Amino acid sequence: MLPFFLYLITGVVTGFHVYALLSFSVYTGAINPLELVSLLGSFCLLIAAYLSLFRPPAAGRLALIACLLMWCFYGPAIANLVRARL
Amino acid sequence: MILPYLAIALLILVTAYSAVVSFRRAPEAAATSWILPDGARRSARIFVGIATVVIVIGMVAWLSISARNASRRSLRFLIPEGYSGWVRVEFEISGAPALTSEGGQTVVKIPPTGRLMTSSPEQYGWARDSYYFYSSPGLSSSSAGLRLILDSGPERLIWGKINGEAAGSQGIRKYEEFFVGTEQLYKDQANSVKAPDTDKHPARTTP
Numbered sequence: 001m002l003p004f005f006l007y008l009i010t011g012v013v014t015g016f017h018v019y020a021l022l023s024f025s026v027y028t029g030a031i032n033p034l035e036l037v038s039l040l041g042s043f044c045l046l047i048a049a050y051l052s053l054f055r056p057p058a059a060g061r062l063a064l065i066a067c068l069l070m071w072c073f074y075g076p077a078i079a080n081l082v083r084a085r086l
Numbered sequence: 087m088i089l090p091y092l093a094i095a096l097l098i099l100v101t102a103y104s105a106v107v108s109f110r111r112a113p114e115a116a117a118t119s120w121i122l123p124d125g126a127r128r129s130a131r132i133f134v135g136i137a138t139v140v141i142v143i144g145m146v147a148w149l150s151i152s153a154r155n156a157s158r159r160s161l162r163f164l165i166p167e168g169y170s171g172w173v174r175v176e177f178e179i180s181g182a183p184a185l186t187s188e189g190g191q192t193v194v195k196i197p198p199t200g201r202l203m204t205s206s207p208e209q210y211g212w213a214r215d216s217y218y219f220y221s222s223p224g225l226s227s228s229s230a231g232l233r234l235i236l237d238s239g240p241e242r243l244i245w246g247k248i249n250g251e252a253a254g255s256q257g258i259r260k261y262e263e264f265f266v267g268t269e270q271l272y273k274d275q276a277n278s279v280k281a282p283d284t285d286k287h288p289a290r291t292t293p
Contacts, residue, residue, distance in 0.1 A: 001130055002121060006103060010096040017093045045100070053126040053134060060107030067101040074094060
């Protein structure tokens, strides 16, 4: 059950975070396409959570792809954050 | 503010975990552990399935109830013919007349001053409001002497609608404001003159 909860909680937390950022975009008028990619990754992670109950290796591969999708957004975001703080 | 950091921490953890699960080559006789399990038990799958169905049904019910509560009765604003400038409606003013209802809409008849006070409470939620010019003060809202004012499109005359609260000598007052006039007039006055109250705190905006 560990992979199920791990994938599920991560999918929900990252999905909610990116959804909150997207809702702010309604006011600014500029939607970052990488946020949509990340949201797709969160959705894939939720699917991986349920798949992990039946086929853990396949779920692991799907979760890895989902994580790569999410890093498309979080990677540049972290880089920008670090650059701004330095 | 903890959400982004939590999301990144979990993402790092899941990336590492899923990479290990994806690329590991387990020996055939190796026993499964709780960290790298070989699937879940049947009872666990049934429990997760039932819990998911219950959560989905609960979310659908909650969303439908919230959507029903978010709707409000639409307002019909009656504005004096030829009026141009800011219109302001102040709610919950004791001693002021209450708003009336006609044909499922709440009628808001604006006097020639452009400022209306009412004892009725402000309603929140989504609804399509309508705007009309009236030519004679004695006409009722259902009379034929009303002329529709567009609030969208190239011919629109309604701008900058805003709801908020203003703190004054009589306490906090809820109000609704919008501008009546052409786009050029609206832009001109926005550039030159500030809105009637500068200490307003917008609560919601409806197009």
